[in-house]
Amino acid sequence: EASSDAATSATAKARPEVTGGTLALTASAAEAAAAGEAATSAAAVATSAGAADADAEAPVAHEREDGMLVADGLVYTVTDGGLALVGFGAASAAAQDVVPEGAAAEGEGAAAEGAAAPDAAADQEVGLGPKLVVPARVVVDGKEVPVVAVDIADGQVADAVTVLALPQDIKDIKVERLASAFPHLASVEVASAASSSLPVAAGAASIRAAYSSSGGMLFRSTTVEAQAVGSHRADLASATGDEADVTAETVECKELVWAPPALVAARIPVECRSIAEGAFADVRDLQTVVCFSTMERIAEGAFTAAQKANTKIVIPGESAAIADEGAQRVNASMALMQDAGQGERRRTWHDAGFPSENIVMGKPYGALTETLAVAPEGSVERTEAQLVSYPGMHAKATDVKHPDENGKIDMADNGLAFTVNSDMTASVFWKGDPTATPAHIDIPASVVIDDVTYPVTEIAPNAFKGAVFLTSITIPEGVVTINSSAFADCVNLAEPTLPTSIRQVASSAFGDAVSPQDADASLLTQDSVRDVAQEEMPEVS
Secondary structure (H helix, E strand, O other): OOOOHHHHHHHOOOOOEEOOOOOOEEOOHHHHHHOOOOHHHHOOOOOOOOOOOOOOOOOEOEEOOOOOEEEOOEEEEEEOOEEEEEEEOOOOOOOOOOOOOOOOOOOOOOOOOOOOOOOOOHHHHHOOOOEEEOOOEEEEOOEEEEEEEEOOOOOOOOOOOOEEEEOOOOOEEOHHHHHHHOOOOOEEEEOOOOOOOOOHHHOOOOOOOOEEEEOOEEEEEEEEEEEEEOOOOHHHHHHHOOOOOEEEEEEEEEEEEEOOOOOOEEEEOOOEEEEOOOOOOOOOOOOEEEEOOOOOEEOOOOOOHHHHHHOEEEEOOOOOOOOOOOOOOOOHHHHHHHOOOHHHHHHHHHHOOOOHHHEEEOOOOOOEEOOEOEOOOOOEOOOEEOEEEOOOOOOOOOOEOOOOOOOOOOOOOOEEEEEEOOOOOEEEEEEOOHHHOOOEEEOOOEEEEOOEEEEEEEEOOOOOOOOOOOOEEEOOOOOOEEOOOOOOOOOOOOOOEEOOOOOEEEOOOOOOOOOOOOOOHHHOOOOOOOOOOHHHOOOOO
């Protein structure tokens, strides 16, 4: 709870409509001081990572004539240790419903393969929205029973769901039917005791949980035989002809078991050292995989032949998981020189069938792109941008645009520009005259920079400040953070609708330009929001 009414007032300054997801409104230090706050100003209402909340009130299940249990439009059957989610439907049983074998056994049994459940249009009947939150527990006959499995029956389709949030107690997930049940799913979230505010590369998921999630993908615990190199790095030893002191050791780690069908850019965290068979088989348009870890095992069939031929594999020059916010940022050539172990990291992907030209080493972060023009209807005229600057850039760097003899870079005078964050995501802002925006802007969900696709996850500080002619804006799924003063002084901006992916919104993000509805207190978190002035970003003439 907020520590005082003053703190509540400060953090409630601007609260946009939330269509799902977890919202954080944080007051700046100046606002907190003005509100009479002291050291306790950081206190706020906290929830878990936008996944199922274990403390939420458990829905009450009703048994249908066919023996299935229905609670809040979700259909369950009894399985070992609790309940299994098998489908979606109304309280009345459909004629074709059947009870999976073993469902009637009290406290035991398992959800049958392909168990039939309600009709395929059930998600419309029960009003499933873009985010489906599976409860941690369901009340059955007056007792709370944990939901421990997901075994969606054949024929069940929830077209509207883009985010699936699962409870921490999940022990069994039949991933082979998730894609057909959720064809537009872009992210899976599993509740975890670990803080969700950690970067994807920092290992927010607990190693020992049965299932965990990171970057919208599913992981489980496993062990791999890792190569431990002694006095010489294996790749250096190979180059010099020396013998490397290499031994094998068993390492506990995460294995990536499934990626959702609508995923475009995958970011594999450092604690993942293995990719299971079929992990990316359901992904329709995979463009980029950023691997922060040293991958020890990529199973046969983890990727399709088309994905191997067309997907860019990015191996960052330094690990964002161990880098402080102010850590030295390196460009591609420096990264290759500083990290002699990158040869080993590259080799695993090459051995898995990815061509050398698709394996990109040492992408820089802190990079700034050219400005992309925005069409009158609000969309960017193209979604491919070229770098124009990054920290430590050499004057003759070949991977950026350079000014002409007049010092001018060939790009739009006004439009959207992007910066590359340390976790290989992109932050968006308006570059140029803020009064030159069209009335409506569609922020793209991703941007292609130097043939690498980066998901747009952040709206930068002061991103659209002073855009007085901006009346509406579309914020795509995948955006997690809206920073301070992002829409300040946008006096004509209508109340925006936030995507389900939103986690943090600075209290000053919308200034006094809009008066959104108050967010439910359960949506507030105490996660901090980056409060960096846009002037600190690299300036390009």
